[in-house]
Amino acid sequence: MLPEAAHHHPAGLAHQFDNLEQQKEAATLGMWAFLTTEILFFGGLFMVYTVYRSSYPDAFAAASHELVVWAGTVNTAVLITSSLTMALAVHAAQLGQRRLLIVFLLLTMALGCVFLGIKAFEYYTEFVERHIPGLNYDFEPKYFRNAQLFFSLYFLMTGLHALHMIIGLGIMAFMLWWSVRGVITAEYYIPIEISGLYWHFVDIVWIFLFPLLYLIGRHAH
Amino acid sequence: MSTVLLPPRHYLNDGYGVRSWLLTRDHKRIALLYLAGVTFFFFIGGAMAVLIRLELATPPGDLVTDETYNKLFTMHGVMMVFFFLIPVIPSVLGNFLVPIMIGAKDLAFPKINLLSWYIYVVGGLFTLYALISGGLDTGWTFYTPFSTVASTTNVIPAALGIFITGFSSILTGLNFIVTIHRMRAPGMTWFRMPLFLWSTYATSLINVLGTPVIAITILLVAAERVFHFGFFNPAVGGDPVLFQHLFWFYSHPAVYIMVLPAMGVVSELVAAGCRKPVFGYSFVAFASLAIAVLGFLVWGHHMFVAGESVYSALIFSILSFLVAIPSAVKVFNWTATMYQGAVSWETPMLYAYGFIGLFTIGGLTGLFLAAIGVDVHVTDTYFIIAHFHYIMVGGTIMGYLGGLHYWWPKMSGRLYNEGLAKLSAGIIFIGFNLTFFPQFVVGYLGMPRRYHAYPPEFQVLNVLSSAGASILGVGYLIPMVYLMWSLRYGRLAGSNPWGAVGLEWTTSSPPPTENFTETPRVTWDAYEYPASVETDVA
Numbered sequence: 001m002l003p004e005a006a007h008h009h010p011a012g013l014a015h016q017f018d019n020l021e022q023q024k025e026a027a028t029l030g031m032w033a034f035l036t037t038e039i040l041f042f043g044g045l046f047m048v049y050t051v052y053r054s055s056y057p058d059a060f061a062a063a064s065h066e067l068v069v070w071a072g073t074v075n076t077a078v079l080i081t082s083s084l085t086m087a088l089a090v091h092a093a094q095l096g097q098r099r100l101l102i103v104f105l106l107l108t109m110a111l112g113c114v115f116l117g118i119k120a121f122e123y124y125t126e127f128v129e130r131h132i133p134g135l136n137y138d139f140e141p142k143y144f145r146n147a148q149l150f151f152s153l154y155f156l157m158t159g160l161h162a163l164h165m166i167i168g169l170g171i172m173a174f175m176l177w178w179s180v181r182g183v184i185t186a187e188y189y190i191p192i193e194i195s196g197l198y199w200h201f202v203d204i205v206w207i208f209l210f211p212l213l214y215l216i217g218r219h220a221h
Numbered sequence: 222m223s224t225v226l227l228p229p230r231h232y233l234n235d236g237y238g239v240r241s242w243l244l245t246r247d248h249k250r251i252a253l254l255y256l257a258g259v260t261f262f263f264f265i266g267g268a269m270a271v272l273i274r275l276e277l278a279t280p281p282g283d284l285v286t287d288e289t290y291n292k293l294f295t296m297h298g299v300m301m302v303f304f305f306l307i308p309v310i311p312s313v314l315g316n317f318l319v320p321i322m323i324g325a326k327d328l329a330f331p332k333i334n335l336l337s338w339y340i341y342v343v344g345g346l347f348t349l350y351a352l353i354s355g356g357l358d359t360g361w362t363f364y365t366p367f368s369t370v371a372s373t374t375n376v377i378p379a380a381l382g383i384f385i386t387g388f389s390s391i392l393t394g395l396n397f398i399v400t401i402h403r404m405r406a407p408g409m410t411w412f413r414m415p416l417f418l419w420s421t422y423a424t425s426l427i428n429v430l431g432t433p434v435i436a437i438t439i440l441l442v443a444a445e446r447v448f449h450f451g452f453f454n455p456a457v458g459g460d461p462v463l464f465q466h467l468f469w470f471y472s473h474p475a476v477y478i479m480v481l482p483a484m485g486v487v488s489e490l491v492a493a494g495c496r497k498p499v500f501g502y503s504f505v506a507f508a509s510l511a512i513a514v515l516g517f518l519v520w521g522h523h524m525f526v527a528g529e530s531v532y533s534a535l536i537f538s539i540l541s542f543l544v545a546i547p548s549a550v551k552v553f554n555w556t557a558t559m560y561q562g563a564v565s566w567e568t569p570m571l572y573a574y575g576f577i578g579l580f581t582i583g584g585l586t587g588l589f590l591a592a593i594g595v596d597v598h599v600t601d602t603y604f605i606i607a608h609f610h611y612i613m614v615g616g617t618i619m620g621y622l623g624g625l626h627y628w629w630p631k632m633s634g635r636l637y638n639e640g641l642a643k644l645s646a647g648i649i650f651i652g653f654n655l656t657f658f659p660q661f662v663v664g665y666l667g668m669p670r671r672y673h674a675y676p677p678e679f680q681v682l683n684v685l686s687s688a689g690a691s692i693l694g695v696g697y698l699i700p701m702v703y704l705m706w707s708l709r710y711g712r713l714a715g716s717n718p719w720g721a722v723g724l725e726w727t728t729s730s731p732p733p734t735e736n737f738t739e740t741p742r743v744t745w746d747a748y749e750y751p752a753s754v755e756t757d758v759a
Contacts, residue, residue, distance in 0.1 A: 016320075016327035016404070018740075026329040026403040033395045033429055041433035044467055048441070048452060051463055059458075133457075134449025146458040152450035156441070 012188035024190045031194040035201045038164075042205055045157050049212060052149045059146035061217035063139070066131060067154070068122050072214040075118050076206065082111035083203045090196045096186030098179060105176045108199065112169050119162055126151075154213055161209060164202045171195045225715040227634055228729035235734045246331035247734055252317035253632070254338050259309045260701075262345060265352075266300035267694065269293050274656075274690040277683045282674035290673035291358035292374065298361030300352075303383050304345050306617055307475060310482035311393055311428075312341070314624045315421050317632060319397055321725045321732060322415050324406025324741040329399040337392040344386030351378035360671065362472070365453035365464040369445040377446055380439045387432045387439075390478070394428025397421055406724075408743035412506070415723055415747050416492075416499055419506040420485030423513040427474045427481075431517070435471035438464065462527050469520035477516040479613055480580070481509055483620025484551055487573050490623050491555045493721040494570035495562025498748035501554045508547035515544050525593050526600050534593055541591035548584050552577060567719075568642040572623025575650045579615025583608060586661065601671070604664030607657045615653055622649070622700065629704065630718045634731040635711030641703045649696035655689025722749055 010020055017023040053060045089104035130138040132155065133148040175195050178184050184192055232249045235241070242250060272293050276284040285293065316334065320327050328334050351357050357379045359368040368376050401414075401422050441452045442464070451457035453464045492499050499505055521529055521537030529537075555577055564570070586608040589595045599605060630636055659682040664670075668679050675683065717726040722745075728737050 014331075015735075016325065016329065016331060022403060026399050029402055030330060030395060030399045033398055034391075037391050037395070037429050037433045040430055041437050044434045044437035044441075044470075047467070048463065051460065052458070055460075056458060133451060145456070148451050148457040149459060152444070152448075152452060155448075156444055156450065 010187065011185070012183070012190075020188065027190050027194050028197075031197050035197065038201060038205075042157075042160070045153070045160070046208070046212075049153050049157070052146075052153070053212075053216075056143075056146040056149065057217075059143035060150050062143045063131075063147040063150035063154075064214060064216035066126075066129065067214050068125055069214050071118050071122050071125075072210055075115050076210050078111050078115050078118070079203045079206050082108050082115070083200055085111065086196050086199045090189070090193050093179075093184055093189035093192040094186060096189075098182070098184070101179050101184065101192070102176065105172055105179060109169055109172045109176070112165055112172070116162060116165055116169075119158065123155075126155075157209055157213065161202065161205055164205070168195075168199050168202050171198065225713040227713060228731070228733065230733055231634065231729060231731040232734045233634070233731050244335070246327070246335055248316050248320050248328050248331065248334060249632070249732065249734075251334050251338055252313050252315075255308065255312040255316060255341070258338070258341060258345065259305050259313060262300050262304035263309075263697075265349075266297050266305055267697065269297035269300065270690065271694060273297060274687040276673050277675070278687045280675050280677045280680050280683075285673065287673050288358065289356075291360075291671070292356030294671060295357050295360050296352050299348060299357065299379060299383070301613075302361055302475070302479075303386055304341075304348065306479040306613055307390060308341060308386075308393070310486065310617070310621050310624065311390075311397070311421060311424055311478075312338075314417075314486065314621070314628060315397060315482065316393070318628065318725060319400055319418065319421060320404065321728065321736050322418055322723065323401065323404060323409050324724050324737065324743065325400065325404040326735045326737075328396045329404055330396050333392050334396055337389040337396070340392070341386055341389040344382045344384075344389065346382070347378050347385060348382030351375040351382060354378070362468060363439070363442055363464075364468075365442065365445075365461045366455065369442055369453055377443055380443045384436055384439045384443070387436045390428045391432045394425035394432070397425040398429065401425075406741050406743055409724075410743075412503065413743055413746050416488035416502065416505050416509075417482075417485035420481045420488070420509040423509040424478050424481045426510075426513050427478050427516065431471040431474040431478070434467060435475075438467040438471070441467075462524065462529075465524050465527055466520065469523045470517070473520040473523065474513070474516040476609070476612065477512050479617045480620075481512060483576065483617045483624075484509065484580075486620040486624035486627075487555060487576050488551075489723070490569045490573040490627055491558050492748040492750075493627070493719050493723075494565040494567065494573060495559050496720075496750045497558055497562045498746070498750065499554060500557035500560075501550075502747065504550050505554050508550040511547040512544065515540065515547070519544060522591055522596070525596050538591055538593050542588065545584065545588055545591075548580075552581055552584075566643075568639060568646055569623045569627035569719075571643060571646040571650075572619050572626065575646070575653075576616060576619040576623065579611050579619060579653065583611030583615055586611065599664055601669055602664035603660040603668050603670055606670050607660035607664060610657045610660075615657070619649075622646075625700075625704075627719070628725070629707070630714030631725055631730045631732070633708055633711070634714055634729075635707045636714050636718060637700075637707040637711055638703045641699060645696050645699035645703075648692060648699070652689050652691075652693030652696050656686050656693050657689070659683070659685045659689075723747070 013020055013023060017026065085104045085107040089101055089108060092100035092104055126132060127136055130136050131151050133152050137148065139147045172195065175184070175192055178191060232247055242254065245251060272285065273290070276282065276290060282290065355375055357376060358374045359372050359376060363376070363380070401418060444450050445452050445454065451459045453459045453461050455461065488499050488505060519537060519541045521533055522541045525534050586604070590599070590605070590608060626637070626642060663679050663682040666679070668675055714730045716729050719726070724741055724743070727741065
């Protein structure tokens, strides 16, 4: 390693940056650029969804009615609440309130786990009701073919979302560890802030998934 | 020149162990790791090309079976596109130069930079496994429903390999974007940046915006094969053409991922080779961004014969023609730069001349293909093959080799054998044209791509092409030899062997690990060559 003795180094400052402000700006911009990538990633799926929903609106509505709406609704509430606790965690980190930060991180993680639990219950229900194309599938004859497109999309979209939740929980566990060890301070709270950006993004994806998947055609009833 | 010494401390002697390379966070060492990776995949992809050209030397399919031939051109395409052409310039030259050119110590995220190399290697290993364990026969385009329900070859490992490698380009692009935004040295304003950085920036935008779309598309194909979901399967109402839309939404911009960095390299070479600022700096800079933006709007021209509606075909045709404008701006501006410049005939410039000529041919034949009527005639013929090889090989590889020769003294601290380098540049130019020009003709006459046998009347042109390919192969091997040789025996280069301007030439060769002994303060524009040179010539 190169000698870096010349000037004072604040905790958490990486060698390639001049100061924490520059590092913070770089990290934040990096996360936003990454989230842009994520938008395009999910965007491809939303495009496929849009094409097939407009091709087969009746089959999509019929298939949508088979989902467990109350579970999706509860999960929406759970995720929105987790976004609140996440925002509070960022706030606590900025003020250097370590105990509060740890509490809010734990709450956020707990809500994330509740979401995944409910999701697992839903997947189980779909399996029992034979809604999994290629594995265990049956549907009313009229929409037998095209409803498979809906369920394929449902599982891929919610599955990728759940994978993002699991990654988010991993990040939160890491942040929790850093917070307990005292790495996170009022001066160096960037990791919490950009992890929060990621968490909010994953929530927002769900905010789009919920109506598109669960609520098709319900306004007519 | 005789008093030139190696600097006592530089990035190459800052640790010698395997760990000091495999765990390095130095962008310059990571660039060399990438150099090893892309060279490896280039020669694998090249070996496939050798077999293809050998098969096509005679009209009947006598060397390999039709199935083997399908696997050969598929793996040639996959290896060359995803593991050589897309990463090559950004990951090797870009990694080495982006921080140095803006006067920074490193990229914004050095660990992510190293991670992206590992991701690239893991993706490459998956694809290599797909190749060794039986190959892949879908064509590099993975068209459905063949790739999802019909092909019995290794679609999944190859798809996974491409999916994984995609994250490497995303992370590299992200790193460059953040670095260029946030890490510029004092005084290094956007319009003082070398044009290589503008084109790298434009490329990074495409990486970040386009690559995730191919990732999800490949994932849909894999999900369809593994779980028997039916996204593109007509049996459940899926649309195979939707796959083509998603695929080309990335894969057309990917062409610009390949060629934009080469354009950036050529801007540097032309300025240094002519001792002049690039003519119309801001036009060239914005042309890079214009190409990146327009590149996202033209994917439909790959589907003129795939049942696209007349109206969308018309719109995609017009938009495709528009790409010619920023491309032509660049070519004209390089030419205008040379006008009355002290034009050099050193190796990097030879590649720049090669690039300009070959890219012009590749670009102009692109206009043929943007015209719907002509495109319908030449779709899936060798005309297409010739066109895109003029862009990707004549453009990207020429630009890459030019850049590698130009910055090699900076990377290694030593000079290569100029005579051999000029010779191989000439061999590559001749070999390239002999390989691919006959393919324009044979394609226009109607020889389809992707067949291992053809009617005897096409043999003369095919033999010419195969002969050219063997010359081209020799041309690519020679630089391997003299560049390696120069590492040990080459004359010391000194910090600025070309007498060029630019921050990379103000630091030692090879540069120290932290690039500069103290952070530079920039008070000059890019390419501020002493005016005296210009007046001498005039």
